[in-house]
Each structure stands twice: as C-alpha cells, then as structure tokens.
Amino acid sequence: MPVSDAETSLDAAIxxxxxxxxxxxxxxxxxxxxxxxxxxxxxxxxxxxxxTLTTGRATYWSRSRQxxxxxxxxxxxxxxxxxxxxxxxxxxxxxxxEQTGAACHTGTHTCFSAELxxxxxxAL
Amino acid sequence: MPVSDAETSLDAAIxxxxxxxxxxxxxxxxxxxxxxxxxxxxxxxxxxxxxTLTTGRATYWSRSRQxxxxxxxxxxxxxxxxxxxxxxxxxxxxxxxEQTGAACHTGTHTCFSAELxxxxxxAL
Numbered sequence: 001m002p003v004s005d006a007e008t009s010l011d012a013a014i015x016x017x018x019x020x021x022x023x024x025x026x027x028x029x030x031x032x033x034x035x036x037x038x039x040x041x042x043x044x045x046x047x048x049x050x051x052t053l054t055t056g057r058a059t060y061w062s063r064s065r066q067x068x069x070x071x072x073x074x075x076x077x078x079x080x081x082x083x084x085x086x087x088x089x090x091x092x093x094x095x096x097x098e099q100t101g102a103a104c105h106t107g108t109h110t111c112f113s114a115e116l117x118x119x120x121x122x123a124l
Numbered sequence: 125m126p127v128s129d130a131e132t133s134l135d136a137a138i139x140x141x142x143x144x145x146x147x148x149x150x151x152x153x154x155x156x157x158x159x160x161x162x163x164x165x166x167x168x169x170x171x172x173x174x175x176t177l178t179t180g181r182a183t184y185w186s187r188s189r190q191x192x193x194x195x196x197x198x199x200x201x202x203x204x205x206x207x208x209x210x211x212x213x214x215x216x217x218x219x220x221x222e223q224t225g226a227a228c229h230t231g232t233h234t235c236f237s238a239e240l241x242x243x244x245x246x247a248l
Contacts, residue, residue, distance in 0.1 A: 014240060017238075027151055027165055029153050029162055029165060031162055035160065036159070036160030036161060036162075037160060038153055038155055038160075038162065038218050040211065040216075041151055041153060041211060041215070041216035049240075052242075053240060053241065053242050053243060053244070054243050054244060055244055056242060056244025056245060057244075081242055081244070081245075082242070082245070083239065083242065084239070084240045084242055085236040085237065085238055085239045085240065086236070086238040086240055087164065087165060087235040087236050087238070088228050088229070088230050088232075088235045088237070088238075089235075091165070092164075092165035092235075092236075093240075094162050094236040104212050105212070106212050108212075111211040111212045111213075111216075112209040112210070112211050112216075112218040113209065113212070114141075114209055114210040114211070114212075115207065115208070115209050116138060116173075116177060116208045116209065116210055116217075117177065118176075118177050118180060118205055118206070118207065118208055119177060119178050120177070120178060120179055120180025120181075120205070121180060121205075121206070
C-alpha cells in the first residue's frame with residue numbers, strides 16, 4: 001500500500017488538489033524535455049510525488065510490485081525532473097524529464113512503439 | 125459500464141493486447157500533432173478505442189458520467205486522430221490529434237496548466 005497522507009511530507013496544499021484513484025494514485029505522463037516526446041506512463045501516490053519534487057529524480061509507485069521505485073535505480077536509465085504540472089481535475093501529472101538512455105524496459109527510447117491502425121485515415 | 129468484449133467490434137488481436145483496469149479501461153494520453161504538446165489524459169475501453177480507430181474522432185469513456193463521449197461533440201473542440209500507439213505493457217495509449225480550439229474544458233489549450241514547484245531544481 002502507498003503510505004497515508006499522515007505519513008507523507010508532501011505539501012498539504014498540493015495533496016489537497018490531487019484526485020486519486022481508490023488505490024491512492026494519480027497517473028504520471030512522462031515527457032522528454034526538449035523533444036516533447038512522450039516516453040511512458042507511470043503512477044504516483046502523494047509520497048512518490050513528494051520524493052520527485054524534492055529530489056529531482058522521478059519516483060513512482062509500482063502497482064505490480066507494490067513498492068516505490070526510482071527510475072534508473074537498477075537500469076541506470078535515470079530521469080532528471082525539469083518540470084511537473086498537474087491537470088485541471090487533479091488526476092494526472094505531466095512530468096518533464098531529461099532521460100538517460102532508454103525510457104522503456106524493452107530497450108526502446110519510448111514505451112509507445114506499437115502503432116495501431118487508424119482506418120479512418122485512409123479516407124483523408 | 126463499458127460494453128463487454130463480446131459487444132465491441134474492436135479487432136480481437138488488438139483487444140487481446142490491452143491490459144485493462146478492473147473497470148475495463150486503459151489510460152489515453154492525448155498529444156498534439158506537430159507540437160507534441162500533451163493536451164489531456166482521458167480513458168478508453170475497447171469500444172471507445174474501436175470508435176476512435178474507425179471514425180478518426182477521439183472518443184473516450186467518461187468515468188464520472190459513465191458514458192462514451194466524442195471530444196468536441198458539445199464544445200466544438202474536436203480532435204482529429206492522426207496516430208494511436210499502444211505502450212509496451214498494454215495499459216496506456218498515446219493518441220496524436222489535430223486539436224480544434226482548446227483541449228481543456230476550462231478554456232486553456234492544455235489541461236496541464238498548474239505547475240508544481242520542483243525544489244531540487246534550485247540546487248542545479
């Protein structure tokens with residue numbers, strides 16, 4: 001389980017703006033500084049956001065492993081955080097990073113490598 | 125409730141690659157064609173993805189209203205879909221669109237207008 005609001009040091013004014021899932025999470029879209037390429041989607045709870053904002057190292061909550069993970073801690077593919085923005089309804093974050101190496105665990109630069117066919121485009 | 129797999133016409137091979145939440149949804153990151161600016165985060169089930177791929181109009185599942193919505197149907201702020209990509213673990217989509225008008229219901233171009241302070245940046 002993510003830690004409770006009482007256990008995190010995230011600024012209370014920021015925590016109050018987060019609209020979390022029943023699991024206590026918000027979606028974090030990760031975008032590359034400079035190119036604006038979207039690299040991956042991960043999840044943060046209040047504590048992961050606190051660590052990200054205060055350390056400048058992108059830190060997420062792993063839903064599968066049920067633990068915090070600092071991107072690059074094992075792979076060396078760090079993400080240095082340049083900017084974090086919250087969306088209008090508080091359920092998504094946009095994290096702009098300087099990406100070292102591949103963002104995807106498969107070794108590709110971005111996780112979004114599998115293009116799906118938009119059949120409507122044929123009619124354009 | 126989103127429609128079941130038996131009720132949707134989404135290609136079965138694509139449906140099999142989706143790793144959905146318990147609500148049957150995948151996150152859809154919406155990015156602007158050309159600028160790569162991230163505009164919003166929305167949600168799709170299999171049927172919303174099918175409609176998006178076949179009509180070329182971005183179509184989402186509203187978790188609050190529990191219904192499908194075609195972006196721009198009431199606001200006129202349509203999204204013409206140029207590209208859709210699935211991520212490595214099948215739980216997120218990247219939808220590249222030509223945005224008409226504001227993407228955000230607040231009237232701003234993007235929903236990610238509220239920047240949060242990254243205190244670690246002060247030490248750089």
